[in-house]
Amino acid sequence: MGKAIVMFLGPAGSGKSTLVYAYSKWLSEEFGLRVYKVNLDTAAEYIPYQPDFDIRMYIDAHRIAKELGLGPNGALVKSMEMLSENVDIVTKAIDNADADFILIDTPGQMEVFIFRDVALKLSQSLGKYGREFVAVFVLDGEVVKRYEDYAFVAIMCVALQARLGVDVVPVINKIDVAEDLSLVGDVVSDVEGVVEKLRNKGTYGEMLANIVNTIWLYAKATRVPRVSAKNMLGLEELHRVIHELTCSCGDLT
Numbered sequence: 415m416g417k418a419i420v421m422f423l424g425p426a427g428s429g430k431s432t433l434v435y436a437y438s439k440w441l442s443e444e445f446g447l448r449v450y451k452v453n454l455d456t457a458a459e460y461i462p463y464q465p466d467f468d469i470r471m472y473i474d475a476h477r478i479a480k481e482l483g484l485g486p487n488g489a490l491v492k493s494m495e496m497l498s499e500n501v502d503i504v505t506k507a508i509d510n511a512d513a514d515f516i517l518i519d520t521p522g523q524m525e526v527f528i529f530r531d532v533a534l535k536l537s538q539s540l541g542k543y544g545r546e547f548v549a550v551f552v553l554d555g556e557v558v559k560r561y562e563d564y565a566f567v568a569i570m571c572v573a574l575q576a577r578l579g580v581d582v583v584p585v586i587n588k589i590d591v592a593e594d595l596s597l598v599g600d601v602v603s604d605v606e607g608v609v610e611k612l613r614n615k616g617t618y619g620e621m622l623a624n625i626v627n628t629i630w631l632y633a634k635a636t637r638v639p640r641v642s643a644k645n646m647l648g649l650e651e652l653h654r655v656i657h658e659l660t661c662s663c664g665d666l667t
Protein backbone atom coordinates (compact mmCIF):
# COMPACT_ATOMS: atom_id res chain seq x y z
CA MET A 415 0.00 0.00 0.00
CA GLY A 416 1.11 3.55 -0.63
CA LYS A 417 2.12 5.51 2.39
CA ALA A 418 -1.09 6.85 3.89
CA ILE A 419 -1.92 9.47 6.48
CA VAL A 420 -5.16 8.92 8.38
CA MET A 421 -6.46 11.67 10.64
CA PHE A 422 -9.01 10.70 13.30
CA LEU A 423 -11.66 13.33 14.00
CA GLY A 424 -14.75 13.16 16.14
CA PRO A 425 -16.53 14.48 19.19
CA ALA A 426 -15.12 14.15 22.70
CA GLY A 427 -15.15 10.60 23.98
CA SER A 428 -16.21 8.99 20.69
CA GLY A 429 -13.13 6.76 20.79
CA LYS A 430 -10.55 8.44 18.53
CA SER A 431 -7.57 7.60 20.73
CA THR A 432 -8.70 4.03 21.39
CA LEU A 433 -9.23 3.54 17.66
CA VAL A 434 -5.74 4.87 16.87
CA TYR A 435 -4.41 2.28 19.31
CA ALA A 436 -6.58 -0.54 17.91
CA TYR A 437 -6.00 0.21 14.23
CA SER A 438 -2.24 0.62 14.64
CA LYS A 439 -2.05 -2.69 16.51
CA TRP A 440 -4.16 -4.37 13.84
CA LEU A 441 -2.05 -2.97 10.98
CA SER A 442 1.20 -4.15 12.50
CA GLU A 443 -0.09 -7.55 13.59
CA GLU A 444 -2.02 -8.27 10.39
CA PHE A 445 0.43 -6.97 7.80
CA GLY A 446 3.64 -6.19 9.69
CA LEU A 447 3.22 -2.55 8.71
CA ARG A 448 5.18 0.21 10.44
CA VAL A 449 2.78 2.69 11.97
CA TYR A 450 3.72 6.16 13.19
CA LYS A 451 1.29 7.51 15.77
CA VAL A 452 0.83 11.24 16.23
CA ASN A 453 -0.91 12.79 19.21
CA LEU A 454 -2.20 16.31 18.56
CA ASP A 455 -4.34 16.53 21.68
CA THR A 456 -2.60 19.26 23.66
CA ALA A 457 -4.88 18.58 26.63
CA ALA A 458 -4.70 14.76 26.69
CA GLU A 459 -4.28 13.33 30.16
CA TYR A 460 -4.14 9.70 29.17
CA ILE A 461 -3.35 8.22 25.77
CA PRO A 462 -3.93 4.48 25.24
CA TYR A 463 -0.94 4.10 22.86
CA GLN A 464 2.70 5.15 22.86
CA PRO A 465 2.84 8.19 20.54
CA ASP A 466 5.83 8.52 18.18
CA PHE A 467 5.16 12.25 18.01
CA ASP A 468 3.46 13.95 20.94
CA ILE A 469 2.48 17.60 20.58
CA ARG A 470 2.51 17.94 24.37
CA MET A 471 6.32 17.95 24.22
CA TYR A 472 5.99 21.38 22.59
CA ILE A 473 2.52 22.67 23.39
CA ASP A 474 0.73 21.53 26.53
CA ALA A 475 -2.71 22.96 27.33
CA HIS A 476 -2.35 22.24 31.05
CA ARG A 477 0.95 24.10 31.21
CA ILE A 478 -0.55 27.01 29.25
CA ALA A 479 -3.51 27.11 31.65
CA LYS A 480 -1.16 27.49 34.61
CA GLU A 481 1.21 29.94 32.96
CA LEU A 482 -1.46 32.24 31.55
CA GLY A 483 -4.10 31.71 34.23
CA LEU A 484 -6.63 30.37 31.74
CA GLY A 485 -9.52 27.93 32.17
CA PRO A 486 -9.54 24.61 30.28
CA ASN A 487 -11.32 25.98 27.19
CA GLY A 488 -9.24 29.14 27.02
CA ALA A 489 -6.04 27.11 27.35
CA LEU A 490 -7.14 24.69 24.64
CA VAL A 491 -8.00 27.55 22.27
CA LYS A 492 -4.62 29.15 23.00
CA SER A 493 -2.83 25.84 22.43
CA MET A 494 -4.59 25.37 19.08
CA GLU A 495 -3.59 28.89 18.04
CA MET A 496 -0.01 28.02 18.87
CA LEU A 497 -0.26 24.77 16.94
CA SER A 498 -1.77 26.60 14.00
CA GLU A 499 1.26 28.91 13.87
CA ASN A 500 3.61 25.95 14.12
CA VAL A 501 2.07 23.22 11.97
CA ASP A 502 5.49 22.66 10.44
CA ILE A 503 6.65 20.92 13.66
CA VAL A 504 4.04 18.26 12.91
CA THR A 505 4.45 18.10 9.15
CA LYS A 506 8.25 17.85 9.43
CA ALA A 507 7.99 14.97 11.90
CA ILE A 508 5.57 13.20 9.58
CA ASP A 509 7.71 13.88 6.55
CA ASN A 510 10.71 12.31 8.29
CA ALA A 511 8.77 9.34 9.67
CA ASP A 512 9.97 6.04 8.28
CA ALA A 513 6.60 4.31 8.38
CA ASP A 514 3.91 2.85 6.15
CA PHE A 515 1.02 4.44 7.97
CA ILE A 516 0.73 7.71 9.87
CA LEU A 517 -2.23 7.83 12.26
CA ILE A 518 -3.09 11.25 13.68
CA ASP A 519 -5.12 11.57 16.88
CA THR A 520 -6.80 14.95 17.37
CA PRO A 521 -8.15 16.91 20.35
CA GLY A 522 -11.27 15.78 22.15
CA GLN A 523 -12.75 19.23 21.72
CA MET A 524 -13.35 18.73 18.02
CA GLU A 525 -14.84 22.18 17.53
CA VAL A 526 -11.69 23.97 18.68
CA PHE A 527 -9.72 21.94 16.14
CA ILE A 528 -12.14 22.25 13.23
CA PHE A 529 -13.92 25.57 13.68
CA ARG A 530 -10.63 27.42 13.97
CA ASP A 531 -7.97 27.27 11.27
CA VAL A 532 -5.63 24.64 12.70
CA ALA A 533 -7.23 21.55 11.10
CA LEU A 534 -7.46 23.29 7.73
CA LYS A 535 -3.82 24.39 7.83
CA LEU A 536 -2.73 20.91 8.78
CA SER A 537 -4.71 19.16 6.09
CA GLN A 538 -3.48 21.62 3.49
CA SER A 539 0.14 20.95 4.36
CA LEU A 540 -0.29 17.20 4.86
CA GLY A 541 -1.87 16.97 1.42
CA LYS A 542 1.47 18.05 -0.08
CA TYR A 543 3.59 15.25 1.32
CA GLY A 544 3.21 12.66 -1.41
CA ARG A 545 1.24 10.38 0.90
CA GLU A 546 -2.43 9.66 0.45
CA PHE A 547 -4.43 11.52 3.08
CA VAL A 548 -7.90 10.75 4.45
CA ALA A 549 -9.86 11.63 7.56
CA VAL A 550 -11.90 9.22 9.65
CA PHE A 551 -14.87 10.69 11.48
CA VAL A 552 -15.51 8.63 14.60
CA LEU A 553 -19.00 8.60 16.09
CA ASP A 554 -20.32 6.76 19.10
CA GLY A 555 -22.94 4.16 18.04
CA GLU A 556 -25.22 5.69 20.68
CA VAL A 557 -25.89 8.66 18.42
CA VAL A 558 -26.82 6.69 15.31
CA LYS A 559 -30.12 5.01 15.94
CA ARG A 560 -32.77 6.75 13.90
CA TYR A 561 -32.97 7.49 10.18
CA GLU A 562 -32.53 11.16 11.01
CA ASP A 563 -29.21 10.23 12.63
CA TYR A 564 -27.95 8.79 9.35
CA ALA A 565 -28.68 12.17 7.79
CA PHE A 566 -26.74 13.80 10.62
CA VAL A 567 -23.71 11.56 9.93
CA ALA A 568 -23.87 12.31 6.20
CA ILE A 569 -24.15 16.05 6.81
CA MET A 570 -21.26 16.06 9.31
CA CYS A 571 -19.04 14.19 6.86
CA VAL A 572 -19.82 16.48 3.96
CA ALA A 573 -19.28 19.51 6.23
CA LEU A 574 -15.84 18.17 7.20
CA GLN A 575 -15.03 17.46 3.55
CA ALA A 576 -16.00 21.01 2.63
CA ARG A 577 -14.05 22.50 5.50
CA LEU A 578 -10.86 20.47 5.17
CA GLY A 579 -10.85 19.48 1.50
CA VAL A 580 -10.18 15.85 2.35
CA ASP A 581 -12.14 12.62 1.88
CA VAL A 582 -13.90 11.59 5.08
CA VAL A 583 -14.76 8.04 6.14
CA PRO A 584 -17.53 7.92 8.73
CA VAL A 585 -17.02 5.22 11.37
CA ILE A 586 -19.47 4.04 13.98
CA ASN A 587 -17.65 2.95 17.12
CA LYS A 588 -18.59 1.07 20.31
CA ILE A 589 -20.72 -1.56 18.57
CA ASP A 590 -19.87 -3.88 21.49
CA VAL A 591 -22.38 -1.91 23.58
CA ALA A 592 -24.97 -1.27 20.86
CA GLU A 593 -28.27 -2.74 22.00
CA ASP A 594 -29.55 -3.46 18.53
CA LEU A 595 -27.04 -3.65 15.71
CA SER A 596 -29.74 -3.58 13.04
CA LEU A 597 -30.36 0.03 14.07
CA VAL A 598 -26.73 0.83 13.37
CA GLY A 599 -27.25 -0.26 9.77
CA ASP A 600 -25.15 0.34 6.73
CA VAL A 601 -26.48 3.58 5.33
CA VAL A 602 -24.35 3.57 2.19
CA SER A 603 -25.50 0.23 0.89
CA ASP A 604 -29.11 1.26 1.47
CA VAL A 605 -29.27 4.97 0.68
CA GLU A 606 -32.55 4.50 -1.16
CA GLY A 607 -34.10 2.74 1.83
CA VAL A 608 -33.00 5.50 4.19
CA VAL A 609 -34.22 8.23 1.85
CA GLU A 610 -37.58 6.46 1.53
CA LYS A 611 -37.95 6.23 5.33
CA LEU A 612 -37.04 9.90 5.74
CA ARG A 613 -39.61 11.01 3.16
CA ASN A 614 -42.37 9.75 5.44
CA LYS A 615 -41.22 11.91 8.34
CA GLY A 616 -42.82 15.29 7.68
CA THR A 617 -41.23 18.46 6.38
CA TYR A 618 -37.84 17.97 8.00
CA GLY A 619 -37.84 14.36 6.86
CA GLU A 620 -38.42 15.47 3.27
CA MET A 621 -35.61 18.00 3.60
CA LEU A 622 -33.24 15.40 5.06
CA ALA A 623 -34.19 12.88 2.36
CA ASN A 624 -33.18 15.34 -0.34
CA ILE A 625 -29.96 16.26 1.46
CA VAL A 626 -28.94 12.63 2.04
CA ASN A 627 -29.77 11.70 -1.53
CA THR A 628 -27.48 14.41 -2.86
CA ILE A 629 -24.66 13.89 -0.36
CA TRP A 630 -24.30 10.17 -0.95
CA LEU A 631 -24.09 10.77 -4.70
CA TYR A 632 -20.72 12.38 -3.94
CA ALA A 633 -19.64 10.25 -0.98
CA LYS A 634 -16.25 8.62 -1.43
CA ALA A 635 -16.62 5.96 1.24
CA THR A 636 -18.53 2.95 -0.04
CA ARG A 637 -19.51 1.77 3.42
CA VAL A 638 -19.81 3.05 6.96
CA PRO A 639 -17.55 0.72 8.94
CA ARG A 640 -18.90 -0.33 12.31
CA VAL A 641 -16.18 -1.05 14.83
CA SER A 642 -15.39 -1.66 18.44
CA ALA A 643 -12.06 -0.02 19.12
CA LYS A 644 -12.13 -1.53 22.59
CA ASN A 645 -12.67 -5.11 21.41
CA MET A 646 -10.76 -4.80 18.10
CA LEU A 647 -13.86 -5.56 16.00
CA GLY A 648 -14.57 -4.36 12.45
CA LEU A 649 -11.02 -3.15 11.82
CA GLU A 650 -10.73 -5.09 8.58
CA GLU A 651 -13.83 -3.31 7.26
CA LEU A 652 -12.40 0.04 8.33
CA HIS A 653 -9.12 -0.79 6.63
CA ARG A 654 -10.89 -1.85 3.44
CA VAL A 655 -12.66 1.52 3.14
CA ILE A 656 -9.50 3.49 3.96
CA HIS A 657 -7.61 1.34 1.48
CA GLU A 658 -10.16 2.02 -1.26
CA LEU A 659 -9.64 5.74 -0.82
CA THR A 660 -5.87 5.73 -0.48
CA CYS A 661 -4.66 3.07 -2.86
CA SER A 662 -5.25 2.44 -6.52
CA CYS A 663 -3.55 -0.97 -6.36
CA GLY A 664 -5.53 -4.13 -5.68
CA ASP A 665 -3.44 -5.52 -2.83
CA LEU A 666 -5.12 -4.97 0.53
CA THR A 667 -1.85 -4.22 2.28
Ligand SMILES: Nc1nc2c(ncn2[C@@H]2O[C@H](COP(=O)(O)OP(=O)(O)OP(=O)(O)O)[C@@H](O)[C@H]2O)c(=O)[nH]1
Nearest residue numbers: 425426427428429430431432522588591642643644
Ligand atom coordinates in the same frame (compact mmCIF):
# COMPACT_ATOMS: atom_id res chain seq x y z
N1 LIG B 1 -17.50 0.05 25.04
C1 LIG B 1 -16.59 0.70 24.33
N2 LIG B 1 -15.96 1.76 24.85
C2 LIG B 1 -15.05 2.38 24.09
C3 LIG B 1 -14.74 1.97 22.77
N3 LIG B 1 -13.82 2.81 22.26
C4 LIG B 1 -13.53 3.69 23.23
N4 LIG B 1 -14.27 3.44 24.35
C5 LIG B 1 -14.25 4.15 25.63
O1 LIG B 1 -14.73 5.47 25.43
C6 LIG B 1 -14.00 6.38 26.24
C7 LIG B 1 -13.37 7.44 25.36
O2 LIG B 1 -12.42 6.81 24.51
P1 LIG B 1 -11.23 7.62 23.87
O3 LIG B 1 -10.52 6.72 22.95
O4 LIG B 1 -10.44 8.30 24.92
O5 LIG B 1 -12.07 8.69 23.05
P2 LIG B 1 -11.54 10.03 22.40
O6 LIG B 1 -12.45 10.35 21.29
O7 LIG B 1 -10.09 9.92 22.11
O8 LIG B 1 -11.77 10.99 23.62
P3 LIG B 1 -11.21 12.49 23.82
O9 LIG B 1 -9.85 12.54 23.20
O10 LIG B 1 -11.21 12.70 25.29
O11 LIG B 1 -12.22 13.28 23.12
C8 LIG B 1 -12.97 5.56 27.00
O12 LIG B 1 -13.51 5.25 28.27
C9 LIG B 1 -12.85 4.31 26.15
O13 LIG B 1 -12.45 3.18 26.90
C10 LIG B 1 -15.44 0.83 22.24
O14 LIG B 1 -15.27 0.39 21.11
N5 LIG B 1 -16.36 0.26 23.07
Ligand SMILES: [Mg+2]
Nearest residue numbers: 430431455522
Ligand atom coordinates in the same frame (compact mmCIF):
# COMPACT_ATOMS: atom_id res chain seq x y z
MG1 LIG C 1 -8.48 11.17 22.67
